[in-house]
Amino acid sequence: MDTPILTIVVPCYNEEAVLEESSKRLRAVLAQVCQENLASYSSTILFVDDGSSDRTWEIIDRYIQEYREITGLKLSRNFSHQNALIAGIETARPYSDCVITIDADLQDDVNAIRKFLLKYHEGYDIVYGVRDKRETDTFFKRNTALLFYGMMKKLGVKMVPNHADFRLLDRRVLDEFVKYQEENIFLRGMIPLLGFKSTEVYYNRAERFAGESKYPLKKMLNLAIDGLTSFSITPIRMVTYLGGLVAGIGFLIGVYALAQYIFGHAVTGWTSMIISIWMIGGLQLIATGIIGEYVGKIFKETKHRPRYTIEKRLLEFGSEAFEKKAL
Numbered sequence: 441m442d443t444p445i446l447t448i449v450v451p452c453y454n455e456e457a458v459l460e461e462s463s464k465r466l467r468a469v470l471a472q473v474c475q476e477n478l479a480s481y482s483s484t485i486l487f488v489d490d491g492s493s494d495r496t497w498e499i500i501d502r503y504i505q506e507y508r509e510i511t512g513l514k515l516s517r518n519f520s521h522q523n524a525l526i527a528g529i530e531t532a533r534p535y536s537d538c539v540i541t542i543d544a545d546l547q548d549d550v551n552a553i554r555k556f557l558l559k560y561h562e563g564y565d566i567v568y569g570v571r572d573k574r575e576t577d578t579f580f581k582r583n584t585a586l587l588f589y590g591m592m593k594k595l596g597v598k599m600v601p602n603h604a605d606f607r608l609l610d611r612r613v614l615d616e617f618v619k620y621q622e623e624n625i626f627l628r629g630m631i632p633l634l635g636f637k638s639t640e641v642y643y644n645r646a647e648r649f650a651g652e653s654k655y656p657l658k659k660m661l662n663l664a665i666d667g668l669t670s671f672s673i674t675p676i677r678m679v680t681y682l683g684g685l686v687a688g689i690g691f692l693i694g695v696y697a698l699a700q701y702i703f704g705h706a707v708t709g710w711t712s713m714i715i716s717i718w719m720i721g722g723l724q725l726i727a728t729g730i731i732g733e734y735v736g737k738i739f740k741e742t743k744h745r746p747r748y749t750i751e752k753r754l755l756e757f758g759s760e761a762f763e764k765k766a767l
């Protein structure tokens with residue numbers, strides 16, 4: 441097999457604090473895998489600036505001038521982690537044999553990249569990076585993540601547990617991936633749907649070495665809800681079942697009440713009435729909310745808006761990769 445051209449896609453949102461160290465480590469790993477003939481010397485690192493408001497792009501721009509293996513993409517505003525990844529993957533696809541995505545804070549072990557490539561050479565099309573332990577995550581993050589994975593599994597969404605967006609995809613997978621033009625993409629749910637031969641590589645997740653998490657609770661919740669409703673209609677079905685159950689109970693209560701009335705000892709039951717009004721009201725609200733969630737999705741999908749906008753594209757046009765596979 442020819443040595444593959446690898447592109448390492450790195451989404452960055454306000455990452456000025458980590459970029460120097462991250463680019464150093466990534467370049468070192470890239471140099472090593474090239475030396476071992478696991479990847480071609482035309483391989484590059486593609487930083488995707490997801491509309492940062494700090495000096496992130498300035499730094500990336502400087503690295504692009506300085507190092508031939510570094511390239512960059514600047515999105516016109518903050519489009520979210522998932523969309524930044526997609527922008528990077530789609531940009532890299534025409535000139536890459538495989539793409540590895542990794543977070544800028546390098547909480548994922550860069551040394552796993554070499555293991556990913558070894559698996560690639562064994563013939564795997566997808567390699568998932570899976571966290572061995574989550575000790576370095578906060579108690580809260582660990583448990584909410586556990587809850588989320590558990591729920592997704594119950595709802596029938598195939599996902600690799602403890603795998604975030606650290607993975608290798610080869611050319612065949614990329615070609616299939618770009619055919620999925622849906623607006624709400626949740627990569628972790630999407631990739632397993634593609635099929636292909638896949639495997640896992642385990643690593644220890646480190647702490648963020650600088651800067652702060654760009655995933656506050658609100659973004660995490662949004663990702664979880666999006667992930668769930670983009671891949672599963674089980675919540676809607678559950679509401680239907682629940683509605684059936686409540687209606688059934690209501691019918692029984694009706695029969696009972698009628699009997700009481702007929703036998704002449706109907707009591708004016710204020711308590712039971714008020715309880716049922718509130719209960720039914722609550723259930724209806726939940727049902728409406730869930731349906732609204734899906735209607736919102738449809739609304740978004742029908743617009744077919746682009747998932748991201750690239751403001752600037754600085755790729756290494758002098759490199760072999762581009763000469764060989766001119767864009």
Ligand code: UDP
Pocket residue numbers: 450451452453454455490518519520521524542543544545547652653654655
């Ligand atoms: N990120 C991004 N856009 C966003 C939020 C985050 O591109 O709107 C990037 C961020 O720069 C990092 C990765 O997504 O490279 C993961 O974010 P972070 O490490 O803050 O999340 P955590 O590890 O805390 O879940």
Ligand code: MG
Pocket residue numbers: 543545547648653
């Ligand atoms: Mg992180």
